[in-house]
Structure formats: C-alpha cells, structure tokens
Amino acid sequence: MYVVPTPLGNLADLTRRAEQVLCEVSWIAAEDTRHSAPLLKHLGASARLLPAHQHNENEAAERILAKLQAGESVALISDAGTPGISDPGARVVAAVRAAGARVVPLPGPCAATTALSAAGLPDAHFLFYGFLPSKSGQRRQALAELSAQPCTLVFYEAPHRVLETVSDMAEVFGDRTLVIARELTKLFESIHALPLSEALAWLKADANRQRGEFVLLVSGAPADADDGEGERVLKLLLDDGLPVKQAAKLAAAITGAAKNALYERALALKNQD
Numbered sequence: 138m139y140v141v142p143t144p145l146g147n148l149a150d151l152t153r154r155a156e157q158v159l160c161e162v163s164w165i166a167a168e169d170t171r172h173s174a175p176l177l178k179h180l181g182a183s184a185r186l187l188p189a190h191q192h193n194e195n196e197a198a199e200r201i202l203a204k205l206q207a208g209e210s211v212a213l214i215s216d217a218g219t220p221g222i223s224d225p226g227a228r229v230v231a232a233v234r235a236a237g238a239r240v241v242p243l244p245g246p247c248a249a250t251t252a253l254s255a256a257g258l259p260d261a262h263f264l265f266y267g268f269l270p271s272k273s274g275q276r277r278q279a280l281a282e283l284s285a286q287p288c289t290l291v292f293y294e295a296p297h298r299v300l301e302t303v304s305d306m307a308e309v310f311g312d313r314t315l316v317i318a319r320e321l322t323k324l325f326e327s328i329h330a331l332p333l334s335e336a337l338a339w340l341k342a343d344a345n346r347q348r349g350e351f352v353l354l355v356s357g358a359p360a361d362a363d364d365g366e367g368e369r370v371l372k373l374l375l376d377d378g379l380p381v382k383q384a385a386k387l388a389a390a391i392t393g394a395a396k397n398a399l400y401e402r403a404l405a406l407k408n409q410d
C-alpha cells in the first residue's frame with residue numbers, strides 16, 4: 138500500500154512519483170472519494186475508489202487488506218497533504234503493517250513542513266501539534282502544557298477559530314513571535330511574522346486575513362525564561378536530596394516557573410552528576 142501526499146492547493150505540487158503511483162495502482166483509498174475525483178480525473182487515473190475516512194477506518198483497513206492479499210495494489214490519499222498528518226490514515230497503515238503487508242510512504246506536500254520552511258523561526262527543533270481543542274478552556278490547558286517547550290510549536294487552525302486561538306495564545310504564551318501562514322501554495326498565500334501581542338489587532342484589521350486555511354507557528358520558550366529563581370530553587374532542592382519529580386514540583390510551586398520545564402531541567406542536571 139502506497140501512502141501518497143496530494144497537493145494543498147497547487148496541482149503542480151503533486152510529485153512525479155505520486156502521479157505515477159496513482160496512475161498505476163488498481164485501487165485508491167480516499168478520505169473523500171468525491172473530493173479527490175477531480176484530481177484523479179485530471180491525472181487520467183483509472184483506479185477504482187474506495188472510501189477511507191475517520192468514521193470507517195477499521196472497515197476500510199479490512200477492505201484494503203483483502204485487495205492487497207489478492208495481489209492488487211492500493212494507494213491511500215487524503216483530501217489534501219499527507220495522510221496521517223491531522224488526517225485519517227494511521228489506523229489503516231497500522232492494520233496493513235500488522236498483517237505483514239508492505240507500506241510504502243511517498244514524500245510530498247504537508248502544510249506543517251511547508252509553513253516551517255518559510256517561517257524563519259530560528260529554533261533548532263519543532264513540535265507539531267496539529268489542531269488544538271475547539272473549547273477555549275481545554276485549548277488554554279493544552280497551550281499551558283506546551284508553554285515551557287523551547288522549540289517552535291506548529292498548529293493547524295480553521296478560519297472560524299483563528300481569532301480565539303490567537304487570543305488564547307497571546308494570553309498563555311506572553312509575547313513571542315507568531316508566524317501566520319495562510320493559504321499556502323494558493324492564490325492568496327500569505328506568510329506574516331509578528332509579536333503575539335499584536336496578532337489579534339493585525340488579524341482584525343482586515344477580514345481577508347481571517348479567511349482560508351492556517352498554519353500558526355509560535356517561537357519556542359526563551360532559553361533563559363527560567364534562568365533565575367526556578368532553577369536556583371530547583372538546584373537547592375536537588376542538592377538536598379529530593380527526588381527529581383518532587384524537586385520540580387516544589388520549585389514550580391515556590392517560584393511560579395513551569396513545572397514541566399523544571400522537570401526536564403532536573404533530569405538533565407541529574408544526568409550531569
């Protein structure tokens with residue numbers, strides 16, 4: 138089974154290998170067969186289609202396995218981008234591999250990597266989160282859990298939630314750099330970097346800035362964010378013989394620094410011993 142990324146918007150982004158595979162396989166398992174029909178027609182692909190979406194992944198996996206076991210080839214595609222990246226596909230892939238059949242991934246379009254390549258954020262690492270919870274309380278909680286991460290954070294967001302999400306980000310993360318990557322590879326593509334504190338006003342200044350598909354990238358927690366009190370107290374507690382977890386918890390409670398970040402730091406300090 139081939140896992141085949143399809144364009145995010147610009148048809149020319151389909152790789153030659155993807156085109157070849159889609160034109161040669163006997164079956165194409167698609168997230169939405171109606172959505173993918175125009176692309177496949179454009180390619181002249183004559184494979185038969187079968188649906189593989191989030192509500193039928195187990196059943197789709199069984200159908201796909203049956204085709205593979207009968208010696209037929211299958212390509213798995215989603216509506217746009219790479220299957221399995223904030224898209225269905227993982228369960229089908231797991232079932233196919235568990236049955237001993239080969240899964241062949243093709244590299245190709247993905248909104249997260251496309252946005253990262255043009256974001257210009259200097260962190261050496263990134264954390265791909267995808268979609269945040271849609272309810273504000275849960276969203277803030279998720280953001281708080283990420284706030285000590287020293288790497289670029291990559292989120293997907295829908296246009297009707299972009300204002301509330303950016304507002305929550307500004308509140309939870311404080312003033313870091315936000316890169317708003319919108320409508321990548323499409324006519325109205327725009328990539329704009331600005332301080333999180335200015336982002337809400339910038340988005341509201343023009344309704345067009347809130348339209349389309351979004352990748353939101355936030356720069357990582359500054360390395361020296363917990364340089365002072367948190368680490369000083371943490372070291373005292375560790376020197377006094379407290380276990381890592383307890384020392385991090387207490388240091389966080391005493392200084393208000395992020396517990397997760399202190400825990401990671403405590404582990405690193407222990408490893409240096």
Ligand code: SAM
Binds near residue numbers: 146215222247294322
């Ligand atoms: N599997 C896809 C991938 O590889 O990127 C992602 C699918 S997910 C259901 C759709 C989300 O990806 C959108 O809500 C948006 O956040 C992001 N996205 C997809 N196409 C995009 C584009 N052209 N520009 C910016 N973001 C995009």
